Amino acid sequence: MTASSPGTAETVDQPVQPPPANVPKVRGFRPDLRLSILFGVLVVLCVIGYVTGPDTFLSESNISTMLRLAAAIGVVSVGMTFVIISGGIDLSVGSMVALASVWMTTLATQSYGPFVMVVCALAVGLGAGLINGLLIAYGKLVPFIATLAMYASARGLAERLSGRRTQVVNQQGYLDFFRGAFLGIPVLIWMLAVVYVVGWVVLNRTTFGRRTFAVGGNAEAARLAGINVKRHTAMVYAVAGLCCGIAALMVVARTTSGASTNGLYYELDAIAAVVIGGTLLTGGRGTLIGTLIGVLIFTVVNSIFTQNNLETDVQNIAKGVIIVAAVLLQYGTNRTRKT
Amino acid sequence: MSIDPSRRKFLLGASALGMSLGAGALVAGCTSNTPAAAGPQQVAGGSGANAQPGKPVTIGFSAPAADHGWMAAMTKNAKAQAAAFKEVTLDATEGTNDVNQQIAQVETLINKKVGVLVILPFDGKALTAAGQQAMDAGIPVINLDRVFDTPLAYRTWIGGDNYRMGVNAGDYIAKQMKAKNVSNPIIGEVAGIDSLPLTQERSKGFKDALARNGFKVGPRVSAEFTAESGERQTANLLQGASKLDALWNHDDDQGIGVMAAIDSASRKEFVMVGGAGSRDMMNRIKADNTVIKATVLYSPSMASTAIAVARLLGQGKGVGDFAEHEVPASITTYSAVVTKDNVDSYLDVGFDS
Structure with missing residues (x-):
């Protein structure tokens, strides 16, 4: 009798399978638990940072430095989160940052003053993102291919425009504003906060956000539900491009220059942050708060390693381990929740 | 819901048109870099009979x-x-x-x-x-x-000579430290890509030169020869080292970012030495109002x-002034130290980063 356990197990398992009625609730996948685990990882890292550098790590200036360093990649990751939730991928974010940073710092652009520089970066980012979106939505290119093409050509154009030189910003007004502080907090950190708040509201409280989830969850169902999937897809990539434009403003402020080497490997860092933040690469679900924690985890790791004078190779190994560990931890919670 | 789809299409089309027109204007207006001054170009004049x-x-x-x-x-x-x-x-x-x-x-x-x-x-x-x-x-x-x-x-x-770049940077810094009577200086290093032999040679030369003066390398980070990586790594380095006495940055291309990070952190207490010899860094050395006081050439x-x-x-x-009838088999350039005192005679070999 007891030997028939496999059969029994099967029958016992059956009722545990989520009934079809639960399918629409797929978004309620306990993000709170996953996020708290992720947040726990961040806290543990901060404790490590504090223990190894008690005088410096939690000082106001180090926190401010870490947040400023997280700003550009953080903003890029907001756009990446939208794209990945919508079921796509954007490999071109780093190149778009490079292109926007170069275009806004050519001598000709700079001659029009800081305001035009800002508009230029945003327009270049938005335009490049829109091209991605149109190619994917209406040109029927796979996102991987379309954005791979942009990855190559945007950086190529950036090299062409800059002559592969580092273009130093001579508009002191631009530097004064973006390198300055407002109410004691650096402008870059304000920008990061505003982008996340706006991104969160758009994703969670607007039709645009709901459609993004719907398109990524099941594009065909979204189409049958009356969503213009093509137009929405194009707009999502445009948003990602706009985020790259904003990130370019930050990179130019930080380095006081624009160069075609800006934004190197941003696509990898952003995808890593989004994925460990709990967003599904297959689309349909994800959170911006998770992405933000993901970005901060990498920034904190970088800071800890530098403060303790450890080699960059060890740091890269640690990065890889963290990506795997964070994702495995979250898979674990997901499975235990299902059974 | 009430908007007629054709009207929506029109609006979308119009905005797309507007956007492309705007982008077109930007393309025309903002891509030019022409006002850039042509950089100095180093040209050797033939000497003696070789000038013919x-x-x-x-x-x-x-x-x-x-x-x-x-x-x-x-x-x-x-x-x-x-x-x-x-x-x-x-x-x-x-x-x-x-x-x-x-x-x-x-x-x-x-x-x-x-x-x-x-x-x-x-x-x-x-x-x-x-x-x-x-x-x-x-x-x-x-x-x-x-x-x-x-x-x-x-x-x-x-x-x-990558090794000698490091040696000359280390010797210059050691001399400055001794002149200032700093007994146990904290000396930082912003290297280039660590996996490259040239970076390893520069770092070894730097370490050896400091060692022969009784000093050692303190906080060290490696950037990637880009302004952005230089800024990121230096910002972290400065946070880790609340006080520095000297800093050597291997590469003036990434130096723009290094200088930006130092400026952000409002740090002024140390002397900085650059590497390679860009015109931008030479101008900053000449102006003498920032931490950078010298750069070692890799011209x-x-x-x-x-x-x-x-x-x-x-x-x-053969080469003029050399007794040999033939061109030598090996020529190693010297990694001179450019400071405020001699920068004017080296500005002609500075390159645009």
Whole structure:
């Protein structure tokens, strides 16, 4: 009798399978638990940072430095989160940052003053993102291919425009504003906060956000539900491009220059942050708060390693381990929740 | 819901049109870099009898893509030097970071039967066979900077001295520390890409020079020769080291970012030394209102020298002032320390980052 356990197990398992009625609730996948685990990882890292550098790590200036360093990649990751939730991928974010940073710092652009520089970066980012979106939505290119093409050509154009030189910003007004502080907090950190708040509201409280989830969850169902999937897809990539434009403003402020080497490997860092933040690469679900924690985890790791004078190779190994560990931890919670 | 779909399409179309028009205007207005002043170009004048134009020489030139200031200056200097000689024709290939393509370019130049070949390989080991092939075909090869695996692959090697860059930076800093009577200085280092032998040599020279003065390297980070990575790594380094006495940055291209990070952190308590010798850093040294007080050269003027030497080889001449009848087999440039005191005499070899 007891030997028939496999059969029994099967029958016992059956009722545990989520009934079809639960399918629409797929978004309620306990993000709170996953996020708290992720947040726990961040806290543990901060404790490590504090223990190894008690005088410096939690000082106001180090926190401010870490947040400023997280700003550009953080903003890029907001756009990446939208794209990945919508079921796509954007490999071109780093190149778009490079292109926007170069275009806004050519001598000709700079001659029009800081305001035009800002508009230029945003327009270049938005335009490049829109091209991605149109190619994917209406040109029927796979996102991987379309954005791979942009990855190559945007950086190529950036090299062409800059002559592969580092273009130093001579508009002191631009530097004064973006390198300055407002109410004691650096402008870059304000920008990061505003982008996340706006991104969160758009994703969670607007039709645009709901459609993004719907398109990524099941594009065909979204189409049958009356969503213009093509137009929405194009707009999502445009948003990602706009985020790259904003990130370019930050990179130019930080380095006081624009160069075609800006934004190197941003696509990898952003995808890593989004994925460990709990967003599904297959689309349909994800959170911006998770992405933000993901970005901060990498920034904190970088800071800890530098403060303790450890080699960059060890740091890269640690990065890889963290990506795997964070994702495995979250898979674990997901499975235990299902059974 | 109530909006007629055709109207929506029209609106979308109109906004797209507006956007593309705007983008078009930006394209027209903002891509130009023309007002940039033409950078200084290093040209060696022939001396003595060598100043006289000799028989015509065709020089083939192959280099990696000019993807950063220093590399761009190498190609620019080579072209400027060739243009300075009436009898020299330069056959320069398009710079590439693809080793296979560079090999193909060198083979093409061999087939064209150029008189002398100047090769700055993307990867010295990978281009060794191509260099040897040219030598076997009777074309003298000048191996520029990144050295081939065997001397059989070149007639003359001309390059910089990464080890001595580190030594001279270390000695300069040690001298400053002693002059200021700092007994146990905290000396930071912002290196380039750590996996490259050139970075390892620079760091070793720096370490050795400090060691012989009784000092050691403190906080160290490695950037990637880009302004952005220089800013990021330096910002972290400065956070980790609440007090610094000196800082050596290996590369002036990434130095723009290093300086930006120092400025953000409002740090002024240390002396900084740069590396390679960009015009931007030289101007900052001259202005003497920031932490940067010196830079150790790794000057792209060596590309000009390579062309001048290639001409001498092609014409069968020796180097003026040298007793040897032949061009030497190896020329190592000196990594001079440029400070406020001598910067005026070095501004001509500064390159645009």
